[in-house]
Amino acid sequence: MRRGSGRALPYLYVLPAFLFFVPFVLVPFAHTVGLSFYDWDGLTRAAFAGFDNYREALGSALVRSAFTHALVLILFFGVLPVVLALPLAAMSARESAPAGNALRTLIFLPQAISTVVVGVSWGWILALDGPLNTGLRALGLDRAAIDWLGSFAWALPSLGMVGAWTLLGLCVALFFAGLQQIPESLYDAAAVDGAGRWRTFRAVTLPGLKGPVAVALTVTVVSALRAFDLVFVTTRGGPGTETVVPGILIYRRAFEDARLGSAAAIAVILAVVVFAATWVINRIADRKPS
Amino acid sequence: MSRFARGRPRCGLLSLLAALVIAGLSTGCGPDRAGDREGAAENGRRTLEVWTPESGSRLQLVQRRAGEFSAAHPDVAVNFTVRDFGSYPAQLKLALASDRPPDVAIGNLGWSLDGPLIKAGLLRPLDAWAARYGWDKRFPDAARAQMRFTTDGRQFGSGPIFGIPYAADVIGWFYNVRKLAALRVPVPATLAELESSFESARRAGEIPIMLGNKAQWPGLHLFYLVSADLASDQEINGIVFGNRSVKWTAPGFVQSARRLALWNAKGFIEAGANGLSPADALAKFTLGSGVFLPAGSWNVAELSAAMGDNVAFFLTPPIRAGDPRRATGSVGYGWHITAASRQPDLAAEFIDYMTRDEFAIELVAGGDITPLDLGERTPQLPSRLAGDVYAAWQSVVSNGTLLPYLEFAAPNGAEVLYPTMQSMIAGHETPEQGLARIEQSREEFLDSLQ
Numbered sequence: 001m002r003r004g005s006g007r008a009l010p011y012l013y014v015l016p017a018f019l020f021f022v023p024f025v026l027v028p029f030a031h032t033v034g035l036s037f038y039d040w041d042g043l044t045r046a047a048f049a050g051f052d053n054y055r056e057a058l059g060s061a062l063v064r065s066a067f068t069h070a071l072v073l074i075l076f077f078g079v080l081p082v083v084l085a086l087p088l089a090a091m092s093a094r095e096s097a098p099a100g101n102a103l104r105t106l107i108f109l110p111q112a113i114s115t116v117v118v119g120v121s122w123g124w125i126l127a128l129d130g131p132l133n134t135g136l137r138a139l140g141l142d143r144a145a146i147d148w149l150g151s152f153a154w155a156l157p158s159l160g161m162v163g164a165w166t167l168l169g170l171c172v173a174l175f176f177a178g179l180q181q182i183p184e185s186l187y188d189a190a191a192v193d194g195a196g197r198w199r200t201f202r203a204v205t206l207p208g209l210k211g212p213v214a215v216a217l218t219v220t221v222v223s224a225l226r227a228f229d230l231v232f233v234t235t236r237g238g239p240g241t242e243t244v245v246p247g248i249l250i251y252r253r254a255f256e257d258a259r260l261g262s263a264a265a266i267a268v269i270l271a272v273v274v275f276a277a278t279w280v281i282n283r284i285a286d287r288k289p290s
Numbered sequence: 291m292s293r294f295a296r297g298r299p300r301c302g303l304l305s306l307l308a309a310l311v312i313a314g315l316s317t318g319c320g321p322d323r324a325g326d327r328e329g330a331a332e333n334g335r336r337t338l339e340v341w342t343p344e345s346g347s348r349l350q351l352v353q354r355r356a357g358e359f360s361a362a363h364p365d366v367a368v369n370f371t372v373r374d375f376g377s378y379p380a381q382l383k384l385a386l387a388s389d390r391p392p393d394v395a396i397g398n399l400g401w402s403l404d405g406p407l408i409k410a411g412l413l414r415p416l417d418a419w420a421a422r423y424g425w426d427k428r429f430p431d432a433a434r435a436q437m438r439f440t441t442d443g444r445q446f447g448s449g450p451i452f453g454i455p456y457a458a459d460v461i462g463w464f465y466n467v468r469k470l471a472a473l474r475v476p477v478p479a480t481l482a483e484l485e486s487s488f489e490s491a492r493r494a495g496e497i498p499i500m501l502g503n504k505a506q507w508p509g510l511h512l513f514y515l516v517s518a519d520l521a522s523d524q525e526i527n528g529i530v531f532g533n534r535s536v537k538w539t540a541p542g543f544v545q546s547a548r549r550l551a552l553w554n555a556k557g558f559i560e561a562g563a564n565g566l567s568p569a570d571a572l573a574k575f576t577l578g579s580g581v582f583l584p585a586g587s588w589n590v591a592e593l594s595a596a597m598g599d600n601v602a603f604f605l606t607p608p609i610r611a612g613d614p615r616r617a618t619g620s621v622g623y624g625w626h627i628t629a630a631s632r633q634p635d636l637a638a639e640f641i642d643y644m645t646r647d648e649f650a651i652e653l654v655a656g657g658d659i660t661p662l663d664l665g666e667r668t669p670q671l672p673s674r675l676a677g678d679v680y681a682a683w684q685s686v687v688s689n690g691t692l693l694p695y696l697e698f699a700a701p702n703g704a705e706v707l708y709p710t711m712q713s714m715i716a717g718h719e720t721p722e723q724g725l726a727r728i729e730q731s732r733e734e735f736l737d738s739l740q
Binding site: 043044147151236257 | 566
């Protein structure tokens, strides 16, 4: 922007978005932060509690395990789809247009399905007598047929796989769009230099996709941290507390246990973790290649 | 809410925004509805606002009876607000704390809903009307503690009457009649016989106990069927009514949890229970999976519709043959008058009308159970199953062996009690560890009441 066009102008551009951002994001967030310093049941007078809610949350084994589960989900919701989507996007870009389109549509489809439908469908697929186990038994793998979402060891990874399946399509779509932005001349140059497939991928494709990868990681990592709907529909946090995530705790404390201050404190901690994660991702993405 | 919404906008933009938001809100909740009630009162017609979480046949019954009340009182209209059971507590709290609270509302026992409402001063003690209408004598002894709360909302089970019940529930074993007969096993008369029938079922390749524990609370209901034999009255009542000398780590509870873990280890419980919803488990049972289904009396209508005479019911048999059976159940949640109601006498008259014998007769004729002793007025029961459940309920009421739900003791069910119960059943956690954690959470709650 040229200097001298008025300092107010940029702010004017931001104003329309800001008008919505303030009442629907900033004010509720400030309200939540305020609430987190009170002991409140939603009905009687709130009592100021200082940092008690934070102390309780950070000291609680259940809250800590909820955040640990969210970190595990990051591997499944974020890292796994990004790693799988890179070759898939590269492959689909090389296919003829109809085949590539069909492949991408198929992979993107889960994104278009509501999470509740995804949860109910996978709940059925992963049930003890569901199609997955029926298939395993048909292969003679009877011992591998277990109650996936009801198993203390496998419930969280199973949920993670469902999330990965959902988010893979988004990553492929983002990377495919990114690939279109890489000039063909770079590939030609690489070919002239005698670079093989792997070398071309590392030297041309990957650096060209840095932006889309950062966007994909931001979206998927945030969706792992704030996971609620999928967990609520498939396991409700069980078995035991094996799939309890921060969202489930916030919901229960706010709407079932009437501990709104405690719920707000966990929500604020979650928000801080989300900010930190997105900051780290963007810092790495912005780094100039050495 | 207002306590926290008191923002102090520093700049003009923010105050403009605040003004816009407030303007939007005030047009949204227009004054048209606020005028309703007063307008109605001027015409000489009064409207009784009533909230309920009921659904299905019970809701129809309640609304039909309320229609009869209106017919008998031409100047009174009854306006129902119906919300689904799951979201009802949160919504009722908001409605009661709002500027336009209802006159009458159905609550839920103990800390699940009534406790917080009474603590917040939103419900009225009903002793004055209880004496007038005989509510204090209408219900069985077992029910009386469940109707009471201290006015400060800190002690469940004593103090004035706050809720008037109208239906009842009891938890027991439903069983597949033909499957049990095919196993050549008699209907169990002792706990040992019950366990040996599980063993017979397992050996025959059947699932002994069909359970859908994905929702996590059904595991606790299975626990009730064991603690009915292994835990004492003093242990159970102590937990429910906040007696701090009784703890969850008491021997009766440890033995009960141990027994459930043993049943699971022996393969008596449906292997996929943790991934199965209660509704799916019920559906599987009606389709012939499982010999026994541990569940509450509220499932009678659905089960007898699906299975006819092939389903029957009994309460956990005693350790010693012939001893009276004990069972967990309640006279159900009650009707309440809100503190803000401007027509409490009318509300009380309505509640009395809704909880009399005539209502109970219709309830029983539909296959449900009632807190009232109908004696000779007991109607024809609609199915064999309804007959079993009705007789079982009558026996615990007349023997004084009805036990209260342990989950009424504290509002920590979803976060601690249910998941821990699930872990203990699966053997993922020992009874000692799990019960100690449940007790710790209960003590934290009791401390918070002080």
